[in-house]
Amino acid sequence: MSEAAQEIDKLMGLHPKGFDLSLDRITRLLDVLGNPHRKLPPVIHVAGTNGKGSVTAFCRALLEAGGYSAHVHTSPHLVNWHERYRIGVAGGRGQLVDDAVFAEALRRVADANAGQHITVFEILTAVTFILFSEQPADAAIIEVGLGGRFDATNVITDPGVSVIMPISLDHQPYLGDRVELIAAEKAGIMKPGLPVVIGHQEYDAALDVLMSTAERLHCPSAVFGQDFMAHEEYGRLVYQDEFGLADLPLPRLPGRHQYANAAAAIRAVKAAGFTVTETMMEKAMNSVEWPGRLQRLGEGRLLQHAPAGAEIWIDGGHNPGAGEVIAEAMANFEERQSRPLFLIIGMINTKDPVGYFKAFAGLVEKVFCVPIRNSDAMIDPVILSNAAYDAGLVAEPMSTVGDALEAIKAVLDPEGLPPRILVGGSLYLVGDVLSDNGTPPK
Numbered sequence: 001m002s003e004a005a006q007e008i009d010k011l012m013g014l015h016p017k018g019f020d021l022s023l024d025r026i027t028r029l030l031d032v033l034g035n036p037h038r039k040l041p042p043v044i045h046v047a048g049t050n051g052k053g054s055v056t057a058f059c060r061a062l063l064e065a066g067g068y069s070a071h072v073h074t075s076p077h078l079v080n081w082h083e084r085y086r087i088g089v090a091g092g093r094g095q096l097v098d099d100a101v102f103a104e105a106l107r108r109v110a111d112a113n114a115g116q117h118i119t120v121f122e123i124l125t126a127v128t129f130i131l132f133s134e135q136p137a138d139a140a141i142i143e144v145g146l147g148g149r150f151d152a153t154n155v156i157t158d159p160g161v162s163v164i165m166p167i168s169l170d171h172q173p174y175l176g177d178r179v180e181l182i183a184a185e186k187a188g189i190m191k192p193g194l195p196v197v198i199g200h201q202e203y204d205a206a207l208d209v210l211m212s213t214a215e216r217l218h219c220p221s222a223v224f225g226q227d228f229m230a231h232e233e234y235g236r237l238v239y240q241d242e243f244g245l246a247d248l249p250l251p252r253l254p255g256r257h258q259y260a261n262a263a264a265a266i267r268a269v270k271a272a273g274f275t276v277t278e279t280m281m282e283k284a285m286n287s288v289e290w291p292g293r294l295q296r297l298g299e300g301r302l303l304q305h306a307p308a309g310a311e312i313w314i315d316g317g318h319n320p321g322a323g324e325v326i327a328e329a330m331a332n333f334e335e336r337q338s339r340p341l342f343l344i345i346g347m348i349n350t351k352d353p354v355g356y357f358k359a360f361a362g363l364v365e366k367v368f369c370v371p372i373r374n375s376d377a378m379i380d381p382v383i384l385s386n387a388a389y390d391a392g393l394v395a396e397p398m399s400t401v402g403d404a405l406e407a408i409k410a411v412l413d414p415e416g417l418p419p420r421i422l423v424g425g426s427l428y429l430v431g432d433v434l435s436d437n438g439t440p441p442k
Contacts, residue, residue: 003103008081011110011120026122026152032112033126036133037155040140041071042272045156047144047186048165050321051199051261054253055165057290058265059141060086060094062276065283067091068138073128073153075121075145078292078316078431079440085128088137096442097131105130121145125152139272149188160272162189162219163264165199167206168321183209192217195271200224200260202321222267230263232256237285239263243270246278249285254294255329262288291441292316292430294329300437305405309418311339314434316427318347320355327359330422334363339417343367343393344404345384345425346432348377353384356425357391365419366411367395368404372428401433 030037044059046052053074063070069088077083085097109126125145132140139160144151148164167183183206190196196219201207207223214221222228228241237248237259251258262285270276297303297312306312311333317326330341341364347353357367369384379387381397388395398404401423408419423433434440 002080002082002099004081004099004106007103007106007110008120011106011123022150023152023155025116025118026125026155028116029109029113029118029122029126030129030155033109033130036126036129038157039133040129040156041132041137042139042160043156043158044139044141044161044163044268044272045144045153045159045189046141046163046165046268047148047151047189048163048199049168049182049186049319050317050325051165051257051264052143053293054258054261054290055163055199055265055268056141056143057253057288058251058262058284059139059269061284061288062265062269062280063139063141063274064093065280065287066274066277068274069136070094071132071135071137071140073132073140073142075124075143076427078427079435083441084124085131087131087135088139090136101131102127119152122152128153139274144186144189147182147185147188149185151189154189156189157191159189159191159194161195161197161268162191163197163199163268164189164210165261165264166201166321167210168202168319178205179203180205180209182206184213186210187213190214190217190219192219194219196221197264197268197271198223199264220271222271224260224264228263228267230259232259237262239266239281241267241270246281248278248281251285252288253290254333255325256332257325257328292427292434294326297433297437297439300439302402302405302433302437305402306421307405307409307412307419310405310408311418311420313420313422313424314430315422315424316430317424318351318356318426320352320359323356323359326422326424327363330360330363330420333420339420340365340412341420341422342408344370344398344401344421344423345388346370346372346381346429347379347384347425348372348375348428349379350377351379351426353379353387353425354391357388357393361392364393366408367393368398368407369395370398370401370404370429372426373432375428378428401429401436
């Protein structure tokens with residue numbers, strides 16, 4: 001176990017792991033630490049139900065393509081805690097924080113907190129501000145953890161730009177059971193008079209809340225589909241905003257939903273005050289990476305259990321909105337090259353499994369439901385299989401991902417095409433897969 005992981009284990013034993021939405025504790029702690037959140041480079045602050053991580057990855061790729069250095073905070077991690085913190089490097093690709101530096105920042109924050117009530121996420125957020133304020137960079141891209149209004153990252157008072165990505169139902173016990181309520185929570189990261197970029201929204205009710213909030217706060221706003229847009233044309237990505245039009249390669253991240261994510265990132269980086277050239281955009285589309293989101297496994301230990309020639313994808317999307325875009329991506333893959341599709345899914349009990357599975361009706365041969373290691377909140381594979389059945393899919397519980405891969409071998413037509421396999425339903429399961437496969441993010 002790494003030095004930082006040992007420090008986090010200590011914190012887990014002292015402080016709650018869950019959510020306790022308030023800014024009082026983090027504000028108190030940051031004051032003791034000298035308010036490092038007020039000493040950051042220009043911040044791109046990103047909220048939303050889906051697409052937060054992708055737009056963060058695109059923003060980073062754009063800035064690095066222009067020679068800018070960018071600190072990046074994301075959550076949760078997949079395999080190792082330090083994945084949450086990428087430290088910008090002048091003129092180059094940012095690096096995950098060094099373990100010893102991370103461990104020392106954890107100790108400093110814990111000492112400053114002096115045993116007072118606080119959540120682990122709030123401590124980790126304070127670590128973000130310590131790390132990002134003490135090492136120079138041109139920008140800081142900071143992803144919201146949950147919601148927006150009371151998320152611990154929302155102590156940022158003067159972001160270069162606030163970005164709100166697609167909003168759908170998720171975390172209803174904390175954020176509300178209607179998209180307009182969730183949108184109001186996400187809109188809480190907007191700051192009076194400061195720029196806002198609103199990504200593609202499926203729900204008019206969510207868009208109305210976001211636009212009315214921006215108007216009330218006098219925020220200069222750019223809205224996908226109105227002020228900027230992107231679409232595929234002849235195998236290229238066409239991006240357009242009030243500054244002009246760019247003819248770009250399709251993003252390296254697969255799925256048509258990434259066109260809108262790329263567009264939001266381009267407009268956000270511009271809104272934050274950076275010059276964005278067409279050369280930067282081209283480089284970013286070719287270099288962007290986001291582990292665990294429609295990532296294809298091409299090597300690793302798990303593949304020995306897979307059928308010969310199988311195409312294996314992993315994706316941590318876990319709500320109905322994510323299910324829809326992942327299913328669309330699988331359907332597009334099917335159009336280009338037909339293969340039988342199998343799902344290997346694990347989920348936790350704060351999600352809507354039936355809503356997720358419904359998106360795959362008519363696409364999937366069979367679903368294999370598996371447990372998630374080290375999670376008291378996992379849905380039992382038998383119960384998860386019943387949810388898949390309720391969504392109209394054939395499903396079976398299995399003990400491990402490896403067992404599920406072996407089971408797919410057993411049901412395949414030996415004369416048929418090699419399968420396409422999607423492993424997902426939870427970022428925690430994707431983390432288990434990357435760990436077991438020996439291919440953690442770098």
